[in-house]
Amino acid sequence: MESHPFIACTRGQIYAVPPPKLKSPAAGVPPELKYSEFKLIRKQLNALKNKCVKQEDGNEKGKKKMSYSTFEVLSGHAWRCLAKSRDLPDDQLSTLYIAVDGRRRLIPPLPMGYFGNAVFMTATTASYxxxxxxxxxxxxxxxxxxxxxxxxxxxxSAVDYLELNSDVDRYEGRGSRFNSPDCGIVSWWQIPVYDTDFGWGPPAYVSGGGRQAEGKIVFLPAPEKDGSC
Known part of the structure; x- marks a missing residue:
């Protein structure tokens, strides 16, 4: 039987929905980008998770308590900090884009040696x-x-959406690289970057590369390999 593409009602939204527009008088002025690095030790990460646990305990009775991963908690903390650091109005919308590895989410999962691109984007929007x-x-x-x-x-469904809408150029740069109210997070946390050895020993320092973009956040493991980042 021939397989036909399908698009569920909420599928493909990351590609079909335009990003929020910046509500700022300086929307047409290129910003001065600043690059910063922050280290969070395991104790600080645990404190953030415990904060979520206490807030969940304080929710109204009958509401299902949730358990969140360290990545989800740190992503939420980073998104909030970014919003607080920007001088934008409260009604400004911000979309958080997260790169998701689809290898283990597909059924059946892709083999361990698969070398192709299996990264998908998810998005969620909130007001400042x-x-x-x-x-x-x-x-x-x-x-x-x-x-x-x-x-x-x-x-x-996302793959089917792209097959039906083959003009992939219009998906490049879903949000603006500059003067953007949005946030994009990529996690290399679980990649053993400090185990790499090309004959000179392990690296002394690893940092995120790629093009400059406002609101881009990369999570990297710490060289101590103790769960810090």
């Missing part, structure tokens, strides 16, 4: 008012819901 005023656990819950829907059906 909510990012700055709502509890951390509320923001993390939105991220958790966004990642949870990235199942086999969703990913295959």
């Amino acid at each position: 008012r909510d990012l700055k005023s709502r509890p951390l656990t509320d923001v993390v819950a939105k991220i958790n819901a966004s990642l949870s829907r990235m199942d086999d059906e969703y990913l295959r």
Whole structure:
């Protein structure tokens, strides 16, 4: 039987929905980009997770308590911090884009030696008012819901969407690289970058590369290999 592409009602939204527009008088002025690095030790990461646990415990009775991963909690914290650092109005919308590895989410999963691109993007949107005023656990819950829907059906639907809309150039740069209210997160946390050895020993320092973009965040493991980042 011939397989036909299908698009579920909410599928392909990352490609079909335009990013929020910047509500700022300086929207046409190229910003001065600043690059910063922050180290979070395991104790600080655990403190963020415990903060979410306490906020979940304080929710109204009858509401299902959620358990969030360290990545989800750190992503929520980073998104909130970015919103607080920007001088933008409360009604400004911000979309958080997260790169998701689809290798283990597809059914059957792709083989360990698969060398192709299996990265999908998920997106969730919130106002700056909510990012700055709502509890951390509320923001993390939105991220958790966004990642949870990235199942086999969703990913295959995204592929079908791209097959039916073959003009891939229009998907490049979903959000603006500059003067953007958005945030993009890539996690290399689980990649053993400090185990790499090309004959000179392990690297002394590893950092994110690639093109410059406002709001781009990369999570990297610490050289101590103790769960810090």
